[in-house]
Amino acid sequence: MSSRKRIGALLLVAIAGFLAALAGSIHPAKAAGPTMTIWVDQNRKDAVTQLANQWSAKNPGVTVNVVVQDFGSIRDKLGTVDASTAPDVILAAHDWTGQLAANGLVEPIYLSAAVKKQFPAYTLNAFSYGLAVKKLYGVPTQIENIGLVVNTSLVKVPSTFAQLEQEALAYKKKVHASFGIAVQQGSGYDAYHMYPFFSGLGGYVFGTNSAGNLDPSNIGVANKAFLKNSALIGKWNKEGLLNSALTYSTAQDAFLKKQAAFYITGPWASQVLEQSGIKFKIIQMPKIVDASVPFLGVQGAMVTKYADPHGVGGLAEDFVSNYLTTPAAQLALAIANGRYPANTVAGKSVTDPVLAEFGKAGTGGVPMPNIPQMASVWQDLGAAWFKATKGSGATPAKSAFTAAARSIADKIG
């Protein structure tokens, strides 16, 4: 090819490329009004879409863009997403609050006194975080917690822990099982499902400081009262009340196949339980030394820092703090993924007995700590339970939990 021909060819290719690019970059006529993007999980996609449409009908001209994300990945994706495609509102779990706020990714929300009154104080507290000033970062929408599921055709519903222990062991002997209460542990170390035992023995994760904030330097994993009571864990281990080898599926299997009459689980299992045909009742585990309260999980919605630069800051706040807080919206969201609504007015219209029983089982529960330091706790606390309840060769609970407390303190630094 001669050099002139080559230049001609280059020009030709460049022009063709440019034209094609032009054709590609022509946008469809842009919507006239603002667009608000919401990240939701698959379960609540339809409910949120419906609510968003009702809300935008009251704000004509606003387009709502509902984007489905894997729920667990929303927290971390928010930190890496490109600003132009970032969401203005996200559905979130309360224990993300600390991390998201510490990363500066979510905006404070201010609720009016009338709205605040409709929510239990702990649900609002669960979404509050701040080193200098404690701020509310999310609107609670649903509550979840675990409870003790009792097969009422096999055993009596226990009213004391001694009764529970006795009945569980008697049934264990009857069916030759290797555990009395089906609580999942497995290789992932599950501190969440063990928490009622932990709190019942006087354990706690973080204490609070004088300002009422969770204090990461006050670790209660091996507090004196708990260590004193922890000898009971050794006793349970010896008599085989618990079995650390149980996983999510084997624990459920054991209850469904009547290998265990007691099962600790949350509302995510309610459908399976209802369809199993087993007669059951859900209660809070009876008091051991202290009340055996579960961890509480609160789900909710947050306004991200991207809403302001997108020009929808006020709209996003309106949707989250004025609309999603209404009893009707709360009920719709709660039904969508089978949880109890956070709004107490909405809670009164919950008719599902299983949900109501789970709700009762959470009375006095402790919201999972929402400070980011909690990430250093889960594994160690779960591992301590695993080590102390693994049957023969188990570590004495006292040393397992003391080691866990030390390691958590080391990791938090």
Place this chain on the structure above:
Amino acid sequence: MSTTTAPTAGSASPTPTPAPLPRLVSAFSGTVGLAVKYTLLSLSNALAVWAIYVLITRHHWVAVVLLAGATLLIDLIYLGGHTLMPAKFLVPGTIFLVGFQLFPIIYTVEVAFTDYGTGHIGTKAAAIQQIQTTSLEPPANGKIYTMAAAHDASGKLVIILQDQASKQDFVGTTSGLKPLAAADVKAAAGQITAAKGYTLLHGAALFDADRQLQTFVVPVGKAGIRPQALTTAVELEPTLRYDAKRDAFIRLSDGAVFRDTGNGEFAHGTDGLEPGWKTGVGFRNFSRIINDPLIRKPFLSVFAWTFVFAAGTVFLSFAIGLFLAVSLDKKGMRFLRTYRSILIIPWAVPGFLSILAWQGLLDQFGVVNNKIIHPVFGTTVPWLGDANVAKLSCILVSAWLTVPFFFIVCLGALQAIPEELTEAARVDGGGPFQIFRRVTMPLLLVAVGPLLISSFALNFNNFNNIYFLTAGGPPQANSAVAGATDILISYTYKLAIATGKGQDFALAASVTIIVFFITAIISTIGFSRTRVLEEVV
């Protein structure tokens, strides 16, 4: 050097007709080829121009320059003459190499020298702004107002306010608060519906004012009234003041100064403000790996186990693969194809699926224990629950996944060994075992040696196998972060997500770099060993 390097199984016997590939090449050399070339180049240019347009709108300037440069280079090379011929073949590969290999490496190295992690993900400017927003606090008896955005007679943005407690009405401007007569403001159902002398904003006009409202402050003494959610406004007071000259935050209540510590945060003693920002910290992460007992202690034991895991997996799978290959390397054996096909199955199923299946099988209450071990021996084996047994399980499952690979490789290598050599050895009086050890094995190792090393390197970083089978568990008595079966890479992952304030990507990146060097050193030593092997033969 050996001259008997294995001929590949796919080499065709010499035939007079040209092979399909050259024929294809010649078909595309003429006008057709030119047309295809121009079409493809135009498409790539079009894609590039479009991408540059998008990148410009998102202000990714470095990417714009890189992309424009690469596109021009491609155009020049493919339109250039024969002098650039080699480049035509090298460039696509190089671009993919840079995109998929070099970029992640550079990024990892960059992260390793920062404090990237929870609380340190954004820029300093964003952090300053966020601290200002989150340090606002309602003063004692702070008021909440029902609000409506409006334009005054001159078209300036103001907010009409009604105190939710006292129901008094005001108009707020950027210069202050002015009371309005109750008769002039109409409100219904918690919303202001009209205000005499002001035009309330609705619909598009209100949405247009959204951005402006977010920074709108009505000064009231030390506090300010700020719009929230378009229909309410809250009285808020700053608790911190940013002093740009000193580059510090000052707490208004006691005058405490929060200075830039150089570690990506403002702090007053040990009392830090959140959020911080991402900043360079030099070798801090590396010195933590060396000096912090929390990280250093498990590092050595994890390293030792990683080595055992990788070496054990490779050795076991190679031994079994070789044994199977030797047993099935028989001509005229019946059902040979069937045997071989069955052996390849573990390889054909996606690895993580079979690992999850194994996890279920080896579970304390799984099939292996319930249907085999317990009925036969009357006891159960804690396959994944006991530290040593779990280690064994990891090696066994990984070996199960790798056996097909070595089976195929060994089978090919065995068939490539010239029969004359084994024949000659037999004539010389060698027994089958002797022939295998002196003739077959050395020749086999020449071909398989490098694969043993790359398989070792692969298993050294085999995150999937460990994570899906045991998740690093069971927990160890002496270590917080690392479980009994954690290999370096899964340990790194745990460091990245479960220490301190949650995520410490920077620390994980620096461990990754160390793991990279370890793998590189081991592979280099290994490869030089195989070269020695070749020379022996």
